[in-house]
Amino acid sequence: MLGTALAVVLASVPAAAPAAGPAQRTEEIGRSAQGRAITAMRVGNPRAPRKVLVVGEIHGSEIAGRAVTRRLRRARPPRGTELWLIDDLNPDGVAARRRQNARGVDLNRNFSVGWRGGGRAFDTYYPGPAPFSEPESRAVRDLTLRIRPRVTVWYHQQLRLVTKRTGGDARLEALYARRSGLPHRRLDPLPGTATSWQNRTLRGSTAFVVELPGGRLSARSTRRHEGALLSVARAIAPPPTVRRRIPSATTASVRRAPTRGATTASTAPRSIARA
Ligand SMILES: [Zn+2]
Numbered sequence: 001m002l003g004t005a006l007a008v009v010l011a012s013v014p015a016a017a018p019a020a021g022p023a024q025r026t027e028e029i030g031r032s033a034q035g036r037a038i039t040a041m042r043v044g045n046p047r048a049p050r051k052v053l054v055v056g057e058i059h060g061s062e063i064a065g066r067a068v069t070r071r072l073r074r075a076r077p078p079r080g081t082e083l084w085l086i087d088d089l090n091p092d093g094v095a096a097r098r099r100q101n102a103r104g105v106d107l108n109r110n111f112s113v114g115w116r117g118g119g120r121a122f123d124t125y126y127p128g129p130a131p132f133s134e135p136e137s138r139a140v141r142d143l144t145l146r147i148r149p150r151v152t153v154w155y156h157q158q159l160r161l162v163t164k165r166t167g168g169d170a171r172l173e174a175l176y177a178r179r180s181g182l183p184h185r186r187l188d189p190l191p192g193t194a195t196s197w198q199n200r201t202l203r204g205s206t207a208f209v210v211e212l213p214g215g216r217l218s219a220r221s222t223r224r225h226e227g228a229l230l231s232v233a234r235a236i237a238p239p240p241t242v243r244r245r246i247p248s249a250t251t252a253s254v255r256r257a258p259t260r261g262a263t264t265a266s267t268a269p270r271s272i273a274r275a
């Protein structure tokens with residue numbers, strides 16, 4: 001609760017310079033099998049209680065979603081939300097223009113919920129020797145458990161749909177579909193996917209897949225997907241905190257604070273923020 005109130009208070013403070021963009025920070029969340037850095041960029045207020053995770057690419061041959069995550073770097077997330085943007089979860093796959101990681105594993109079959117073994121490296125859907133056998137899936141697993149995103153969107157290509165009833169809140173999927181113009185469709189459940197694992201593991205969290213069209217995303221489509229993502233972020237944003245009037249006795253003590261030392265002065269505003 002305190003976090004929510006603080007976020008609201010901070011969000012209402014005007015920016016120091018009009019030209020200043022939203023706060024951004026980059027964090028390395030892990031390394032690929034070949035040692036490439038996997039980074040996440042945070043956009044918005046780090047104290048915002050609701051996190052939205054966006055993964056631009058997990059299959060190295062399906063990279064159109066990176067245009068959306070890159071554009072979102074300049075977005076202003078709704079009050080009380082912070083975006084975590086991963087352009088490339090599978091940088092080795094991108095370098096090789098291949099679906100799988102460098103060890104031939106389809107990362108979106110390497111998660112533990114419904115994981116099914118079999119096949120060999122570089123088969124299209126090779127799930128790896130064990131759940132979370134790959135450094136890339138472990139990196140996003142650990143990040144997910146740390147930041148507990150309320151929503152996660154995973155970009156793929158090229159089925160042109162938003163997955164329906166993936167296990168989270170179907171209304172959020174439907175909202176994204178409506179705003180993006182993509183159909184909202186049910187797919188047969190697949191073994192070991194990131195979305196199944198997230199929806200099963202994090203209570204109250206929603207993860208779904210956006211299958212973009214083939215090829216590159218136009219500037220117009222990129223803006224539209226940015227808008228769809230931000231409308232989902234608005235839908236999960238915490239309600240605005242109602243600021244209560246300060247009881248007159250407290251007001252009096254705050255007014256007297258300078259003569260009574262720093263203790264009262266520093267505790268009084270905190271009690272207001274908690275309201
Ligand atoms: Zn894919």
